[in-house]
Amino acid sequence: MFDEYALTNPFHNNTYAGISPSRPELSQAGKTVVITGGSSGIGYGIAQGFVAASAARVIILGRRADVVAAAATRLAxxxxxxxxxxxVPCDIADPPAVDAFWDRLRADGVVVDVLGL
Structure with a gap:
């Protein structure tokens, strides 16, 4: 019979030493990171990891301006x-909104090192 945990043993619910974003070799110092869906759920968790890894700038995208602003405040x-x-409020399912987002970064001279979708 198939052991449902055979492929995932051990199962981790949290960061462990081997993948801790605070490890110097995993540092994101000096990097600019964009995370889509970064105001909640998995995207927010990913953004937290980049904050913990000392990314110089984390830009989170989400559809609802109030939710994105609150999440950015918590992360900061x-x-x-x-x-x-x-x-940044941005619906990634809306191509003109995505184009406007990248145009704004380009105009401001922002170079993105990491893109999390």
Whole structure:
């Protein structure tokens, strides 16, 4: 009979030492990161990881301006984080909105190092 845990043993519910974003070799210092869906759920968790890894700038995208702004505020207030977090309302299912987002980054001279979709 198939053992449902055979492929995932051990199962982790949280970051463990081997993948901790605080490890120096996993540092994202100096990097700019864009995370789509970064205001909640998995996207928010990914953004938290990049904040913990000291990314210089984390830009989270989401459809609802109020939710994105609140999430950006929470991320920016992480203890010891000295970077910048921007919450940008952007529906990635809307091509003109996506184009406008990238045009704005280009105009501001922002280079994105990591894109999390």
């Amino acid at each position: 207030s992480a203890p010891g984080y000295a970077g910048r977090v921007d919450g």
